[in-house]
Amino acid sequence: MTDTITAIRNAAWVVSWDEAAAQHVYRQNVDVAFSSKGILHIGPGFEGRVDQEIQGISCLVMPGFVNVHCHSGDEPLAKGLFEDIGTAALWGNALYEYSALLDADDDAKAACQTVMLGDLMRSGVTTLLDIASPHPKWLSLAAESGARVYLAPGFREAAWRVVDSHRLDFDWNEAAGRERYVEALAFIDRVRTHPSNRLEGVVAPSQIETCSERLLQEAAAEARKRSIPVTIHAAQTMAEHEELLRRTGETAPAFLERLGILGPDLILGHSIFLDHHSWTRQRTRDDLGRLAKSGTSIAHCPVTFARSGMTLESLGAYRRAGVNVGIGTDSYPFNMLEEMREAMICSRVSGRSVFDLDTATLFTAATVGGATALGRTDIGRLAPGSKADFVLVDLNHPAMQPVHDPLRNLIHCSAERAVRDVYVDGQVVVRDRRVVNLDYDGAVRELQDAQRRASRQAEKNDPRGRPLEVLAPRALPLKN
Numbered sequence: 085m086t087d088t089i090t091a092i093r094n095a096a097w098v099v100s101w102d103e104a105a106a107q108h109v110y111r112q113n114v115d116v117a118f119s120s121k122g123i124l125h126i127g128p129g130f131e132g133r134v135d136q137e138i139q140g141i142s143c144l145v146m147p148g149f150v151n152v153h154c155h156s157g158d159e160p161l162a163k164g165l166f167e168d169i170g171t172a173a174l175w176g177n178a179l180y181e182y183s184a185l186l187d188a189d190d191d192a193k194a195a196c197q198t199v200m201l202g203d204l205m206r207s208g209v210t211t212l213l214d215i216a217s218p219h220p221k222w223l224s225l226a227a228e229s230g231a232r233v234y235l236a237p238g239f240r241e242a243a244w245r246v247v248d249s250h251r252l253d254f255d256w257n258e259a260a261g262r263e264r265y266v267e268a269l270a271f272i273d274r275v276r277t278h279p280s281n282r283l284e285g286v287v288a289p290s291q292i293e294t295c296s297e298r299l300l301q302e303a304a305a306e307a308r309k310r311s312i313p314v315t316i317h318a319a320q321t322m323a324e325h326e327e328l329l330r331r332t333g334e335t336a337p338a339f340l341e342r343l344g345i346l347g348p349d350l351i352l353g354h355s356i357f358l359d360h361h362s363w364t365r366q367r368t369r370d371d372l373g374r375l376a377k378s379g380t381s382i383a384h385c386p387v388t389f390a391r392s393g394m395t396l397e398s399l400g401a402y403r404r405a406g407v408n409v410g411i412g413t414d415s416y417p418f419n420m421l422e423e424m425r426e427a428m429i430c431s432r433v434s435g436r437s438v439f440d441l442d443t444a445t446l447f448t449a450a451t452v453g454g455a456t457a458l459g460r461t462d463i464g465r466l467a468p469g470s471k472a473d474f475v476l477v478d479l480n481h482p483a484m485q486p487v488h489d490p491l492r493n494l495i496h497c498s499a500e501r502a503v504r505d506v507y508v509d510g511q512v513v514v515r516d517r518r519v520v521n522l523d524y525d526g527a528v529r530e531l532q533d534a535q536r537r538a539s540r541q542a543e544k545n546d547p548r549g550r551p552l553e554v555l556a557p558r559a560l561p562l563k564n
C-alpha cells in the first residue's frame with residue numbers, strides 16, 4: 085500500500101525549524117507536504133506526487149505542542165469544587181488535604197481521560213505525558229485518540245495524611261508501594277510493544293517525598309535500562325521542601341544529585357521551590373545550576389499553582405540559567421495555549437519585567453523544550469524528516485486578526501479558539517475544532533454523573549468527616 089501524500093498549498097504562515105540556526109523561523113506562502121511517515125517538504129511549489137491538497141491561504145501551520153506533564157486520573161472531577169480553598173498551615177496548598185477526597189471509579193477515569201485528551205488536542209497538543217494510576221481503558225483510549233502519548237503509571241510508598249487541617253504526616257507502606265512499582269514496570273513494558281508506535285512508557289515515582297531513596301534509585305535505573313524518561317514531582321510545594329529539609333537538610337535538586345538521579349532523561353514536575361525561590365529563604369544559589377549542568381528538564385505548569393497563589397521564579401530566569409523547560413498543564417482546564425499565556429504572565433510578573441520572557445522562548449519551551457525532555461528531535465519542530473505532528477490555525481478567526489505576528493496573536497489573544505485542525509503522524513485527530521477519534525461529547529456528559537458519585541464520597545474520605553458543602557462551599561450562597 086502506498087503512503088498517501090498530502091500537500092498544504094500556499095500556507096500563509098509556517099513555523100518551520102531552521103536546523104543550522106537551531107531555532108524556529110517563520111516562512112510565508114510555502115507548501116508543506118507530508119505523509120504518515122513524516123514531513124516531506126517545506127518550501128515554495130512542491131512538485132512531487134500529491135494525492136490530496138489542503139488550501140493553506142488562511143492558515144498558520146505550526147508544530148504541535150509537547151505537553152510534558154498532565155494527569156487524566158480524576159482532575160476534571162474537582163472542577164468547580166476546590167478553586168477557592170487551601171490548607172493555610174501548608175502554605176495555602178490544597179493538594180494534601182483535598183486531592184484524595186474524590187474517588188474516581190473506572191468509568192469516571194475513562195471520562196476524565198477522554199475529556200483531557202480531547203481538550204489538549206483541541207488546544208494544539210500532539211504529544212502528552214499522562215501521569216495517572218492505570219485503569220482498564222487507560223492504554224486503549226490513549227491509543228484510540230490518535231495522539232502521541234507517554235503513559236506514566238505512578239507509584240509511591242507513602243500516602244499523605246493531613247491531621248487537623250494543619251500537619252502533614254506520611255503513612256508508609258513499602259510493600260504496597262513496591263507492588264505498585266512492579267505493576268508499573270510491567271504496564272510500561274506492555275505499552276512499549278503497542279503496534280501504533282505512538283505510545284511510550286515513563287517511569288514515575290509519584291513524589292520525591294513519598295518514595296524511599298532506594299526506590300527512587302531503583303526506578304531511575306530501570307528507566308535507564310529501557311532508555312525511557314523518568315518523571316518525579318519535586319520542589320512542587322513548600323510543605324515538601326520543608327519535609328525534605330527536615331529529613332535530609334537538602335533541597336530537592338541537592339537530594340536527587342546525591343542519589344545520582346539528575347540527568348537528561350529526568351523530568352521534574354514543577355521544580356518551583358528551589359534555593360533561589362523567595363519563599364524558601366535558603367542561603368545557597370546552587371539549584372538552577374544543578375539542573376542545568378546535569379541536563380535535567382522541568383515540567384512547568386503555571387495554572388494550577390498560580391490558582392493557589394504560587395509561581396516559579398521565573399521561567400525566564402530558568403532559561404537564562406540553561407535549564408531545559410517543557411510546558412505541562414497538570415490539571416484542568418487542560419488548555420495548552422491558556423497554560424502558555426499564564427506561563428508568560430507569571431514569568432513577567434515574578435521576573436518583574438516585560439523582558440523576562442519573550443514569545444519565541446515560550447513557544448520553543450512548549451515545543452522543542454518538551455521534545456528535548458523526552459529525548460526526541462523528531463517532534464516539536466517542522467522540517468523534512470520530522471514527524472507530521474502539526475496544527476492548522478485559522479488566521480481568519482476574528483481573534484487572530486489583524487495578522488502581523490501570528491504566534492503572538494495565538495498566545496496573547498486567541499488561544500485555542502483559532503486552532504482548527506490537528507494532525508499526528510499525518511493523520512487528522514481534530515477536524516474543524518472537533519475531536520475525531522473519541523466520544524468527547526459523551527465523556528463530557530458522563531462527567532456530571534461522575535462528579536455527583538464522587539462528591540457523595542467526600543465526607544467519608546475526609547478525616548474530619550466534613551460534608552462537601554463545608555469542605556468546599558459554592559462561590560455564591562444557594563437561594564431557592
Ligand SMILES: [Zn+2]
Pocket residue numbers: 153155317353414
Ligand atoms: Zn502533577
